[in-house]
Amino acid sequence: xxxxxxxxxxxxxxxxxxxxxxxxxxxxxxxxxxxxxxxxxxxxxxxxxxxxxxxxxxxxxxxxxxxxxxxxxxxxxxxxxxxxxxxxxxxxxxxxxxxxxxxxxxxxxxxxxxxxxxxxxxxxxxxxxxxxxxxxxxxxxxxxxxxxxxxxxxxxxxxxxxxxxxxxxxxxxxxxxxxxxxxxxxxxxxxxxxxxxxxxxxxxxxxxxxxxxxxxxxxxxxxxxxxxxxxxxxxxxxxxxxxxxxxxxxxxxxxxxxxxxxxxxxxxxxxxxxxxxxxxx
Numbered sequence: 001x002x003x004x005x006x007x008x009x010x011x012x013x014x015x016x017x018x019x020x021x022x023x024x025x026x027x028x029x030x031x032x033x034x035x036x037x038x039x040x041x042x043x044x045x046x047x048x049x050x051x052x053x054x055x056x057x058x059x060x061x062x063x064x065x066x067x068x069x070x071x072x073x074x075x076x077x078x079x080x081x082x083x084x085x086x087x088x089x090x091x092x093x094x095x096x097x098x099x100x101x102x103x104x105x106x107x108x109x110x111x112x113x114x115x116x117x118x119x120x121x122x123x124x125x126x127x128x129x130x131x132x133x134x135x136x137x138x139x140x141x142x143x144x145x146x147x148x149x150x151x152x153x154x155x156x157x158x159x160x161x162x163x164x165x166x167x168x169x170x171x172x173x174x175x176x177x178x179x180x181x182x183x184x185x186x187x188x189x190x191x192x193x194x195x196x197x198x199x200x201x202x203x204x205x206x207x208x209x210x211x212x213x214x215x216x217x218x219x220x221x222x223x224x225x226x227x228x229x230x231x232x233x234x235x236x237x238x239x240x241x242x243x244x245x246x247x248x249x250x251x252x253x254x255x256x257x258x259x260x261x262x263x264x265x266x267x268x269x270x271x272x273x274x275x276x277x278x279x280x281x
Contacts, residue, residue, distance in 0.1 A: 001110050003046040006082035010091040015115050015180075016209070018126040019078070021099030023166040025189040026198030028128035032205040033096045039218040042083035042094065046114055048107075050075040055101035078107075080114060088215055093120060099167045107167070108174040115180060122181040124212070125168045126205050128198070131188035134250035135233045139187050139204035143212060146172040146182035154183060156212075185209065190250075192243065193233050199225035 016036065018029035050056075059076035066072065078097025085091075093115065100107045115123065133140060144159035145151030151158035168184065175182040185208050187201040203219070203226045210217050237244045 001046050001048050001114070003114065004044070006045055007043055008082070008084055008091075010082060010084075010093075010118055012089070013082075013091045013093050013118050013120050014213070015093040015095065015111075015120045015123045016126070017095035017111070017123065017168070017171060019095075019097050019099045019167050021166065023099060023127040023168045025128040025130045025187075026194050026201055027196035028187050028189055028198045028201035029126040029205060030096070031197050031199065031202035032126055032209070033094060035202060035206060035220070035222055036083065036092075036094055036217070037081060037096065038220060040083040040085045040092065040094075042081040044079055045082040045093065046080040048078050048097075048110070050077045053078075053100035053103055053107050054098070058101050059098055078111075080111070090213075093118060104167055104170045105174070108171045111171065112174055112178055112180065115175075116178065120180060122183065123171070123175045124209065125172055125182070125184045126186075126209070127166070127168050127184065128187040128189050128201055128205070130191035130194055132250060132253075133188045133190050134247050134254055135190045135193055135200070135230060136247065136251060137254050139189070139201045141204050141208035142186050142188070143208065144184050144186075146176045146184070150176065150181050150183070154181065156183065159184065183212065185212070190233075192246070193236075197225075197229075199229050202226075 016033070018024065018033040020027065020030045024030050054076045056076070061076065062074045064072045064074055076098045078095065078100070081094040081096065083092040083094050095111060112123075131140070142157070144157045145154060146159065148158045172182040172184055185205055187205050187208075189198050189201045199222060203222050206217055206219065206222065237247050
């Protein structure tokens, strides 16, 4: 790993990570990470040697041509950024990359070695999965802890998932073993519109991150992009009667399942988010 010193002192940093690939339906989580880098002042802190962790026949390098028609090879990689916002009490280590092809334990340990160097006390990973959910309703984000003790400490659910995992699961487990609180936020992306990007799911992850950390994050044009995405999917559904009928069925199921929450936690979270963005009220 190639590491450089940040230009500013990191204050009680929190690590936030997302990876393209298996953990990233609709590129929702990687889209949320990319948004954080536009919202906060940041600089590159570290990057891996891609030959150590990537199979280039699986994740091929890309050719870019600049305005001078000069070619550049961009290798698949994971980069860690130091990020800060003067209005917040914490700074951040932002991990943005591609799920590695090999040596996952070593990959996770290198990331967490850096976290230890900066005395990170919490790791928040973001992911996205395909689900039977309608695009016309709020995207559900589920938060869970890597261990019952962490879930109880932070007041969140404990993960009960069993089955194949991605690098996010490996990173969470490794963090727990180092006594770093590990929290995961997962967005449920409608499976029938999984083609990236999915800005509505990225926005849902950003909102969930705001709620969990009790902070306000500049949203920029993300809400507009989410609205435009929903309008485009509506138009697609209107042109296909089979899809339109399927969406109606999903809406009915979703509304029936979540009716009690409409007057409870979801409204409270919306009010809290509004007050964080508008402290004058």
